[in-house]
Amino acid sequence: MARTSASSASAPPGGRRSASMKDVAARAGVSVKTVSNVINGASVGAATRERVQHAIAELGYRPNISARNLRRGRTGILALAVSEVDVPYFAELARLIVDMAEEHGYTILIDQTGGDPKREQYVVNGMGTRLVDGVIFSPVAMDRLDIARRRDTTPLVLLGERVSAGPADHVAIDNVAAARAATAHLASLGRRRIAAIGVQDHDQSTARMRETGYRAALEEAGLPVDESLIVPARQYHRRDGAEAAAYLTELEEPPDAVFCFNDTLALGAMRTLYDRGYRIPDDLAVVGFDDIDDGRYNVPSLTTISPDKAGIARSALRLLLDRIEAVDSAPREVTVSYELRVRESSGSPRRV
Amino acid sequence: MARTSASSASAPPGGRRSASMKDVAARAGVSVKTVSNVINGASVGAATRERVQHAIAELGYRPNISARNLRRGRTGILALAVSEVDVPYFAELARLIVDMAEEHGYTILIDQTGGDPKREQYVVNGMGTRLVDGVIFSPVAMDRLDIARRRDTTPLVLLGERVSAGPADHVAIDNVAAARAATAHLASLGRRRIAAIGVQDHDQSTARMRETGYRAALEEAGLPVDESLIVPARQYHRRDGAEAAAYLTELEEPPDAVFCFNDTLALGAMRTLYDRGYRIPDDLAVVGFDDIDDGRYNVPSLTTISPDKAGIARSALRLLLDRIEAVDSAPREVTVSYELRVRESSGSPRRV
DNA sequence: CTGAAAGCGCTTACAG
């Protein structure tokens, strides 16, 4: 009686009650241990295995993942926390991570922070319940100190920052060097007034790294830094790039090149530049960052820094899985390679 | 002794052992029932509640979601199964669904089928273990019959097909009508040779619906259907659009307009058309489908069918949550609205 | 309002 009422209380809504391991065991005339062994690939006599598998098929049995997780102390789920999944760079990364995680038997759950500090705090502190075995997190608002302060011990891998002696495992490209290469490329074309779009306040942020690289490249090229050419962007969407470009074209002395801190900024900027009669690259050369699919097909196609995204996905997963298995090691950093892909938006040098 | 060994066997790797409800109860000097009540917002005396909350904070207690799920018979997780998350349309939809699901207390997990029939089969049959409470699924390879044949009872909502008397709940726009509107728009511009890119074989597919609408519009406009202008696309990526456009430009009598079954096909096609010297829309007008962000900023900006994506996300979730609560109702269909957004790619009529 | 206890469906140490 107690059995019955408890069972119905926790059965799935609507009265469907699926078979349990116990049911399978009864049907096959073996113990649940043996059923468990069959399912988990332990060694079981051929005849017994056969009988169990038959019973499983007959009953349409599927393991209850919650019970397994409770027992095993893990869930097989990893979180990917980004500001917004429909940002093309994150969408491309998500695709890779989802596929690679699956090869390791993990499922990816998406958490969108919207760049909100409170949500980022929540992510860094284990996401409320122990739902995930680990988190891959691309911070926007949080800096290194915020993350160092976390009390949660859920394995965490940071994406997109390059902070030495970091508070957690992380994988990134060398953003300073990449930004320097992008800017140097524009300088090598003979451009003198090279603008930057995408500057942000957060310390230790990717934006800050790229700004540093940009400034270094100007200096190395012997070009003056004109602060009026350095434009912030609240977000990294096309709209923000379009607005920043509008500002630049309204300067008394507009730039002859612009390094955008990501491709969507660049795409948005190019739209505005086109509307205002700029020829790209003749009047103004443009370089982006990320090498998203859109940029390759755009007219003009976009010169960009192409990070090894598969390498980022693979490294992030590797670090995370390592840490899930062994907590004690010191935080590790993986630096992934990148390439400058020169395309039409900076393709035909002027004044060289 | 037994307690100890079992406990350490199921503790998280690395020896971290987090506090349980029992620990909190002991600390607060109450029963676990009371702790549970505090956590789940049941009525508890103010002083007791205070003590419990204090104990929770002290121990850094977080509920074990697996145990809760096991007991409740649900997981609070929904799957979104699409071919690839980095397809912009799916990325935009995923963003909306993730955000809206969160408002209802659900988390979204991503499953990528790659359009593979086997993986789609897997999705339709509950995804192996009972990991999710429900599935939102955008089928590529499976048709209505395949889905009708499913034996699994996991609540399922289909996306993107418009099949009356369907085998499961589903939400879609009226693809036939939308495609007809897109094609009729091109005809109204005076275009006579209107091509289509994106035809596929699968019965009952979205592609088939759009093809039907395209053909109907030609007929209504009194235009002949030239089968050589109807181009298949294996996938709906930019690359496929680019290839299809190359084929069209090589015809003896190339088209003067093209209706692409999605925006990425259109974006890819426009790139090829540009390379081959076509002026858009003067020589050739282009219409897409989906209204992704890319198309709005492209040069030329892309005329497209704009489905109410928020409506799709909201309806899919509503249907799914309803079904999670009540299994017995007949399959329902929700048809969401759309709009034709005329932009530059078909903006300046020629020969009218 | 609160407590003691059963049970969700697994996995696994312990025996045999």
Place this chain on the structure above:
DNA sequence: CTGAAAGCGCTTACAG
């Protein structure tokens, strides 16, 4: 190789 039983950490019907 296989079985009987404990226990993972919750929720909840049943008493009080």
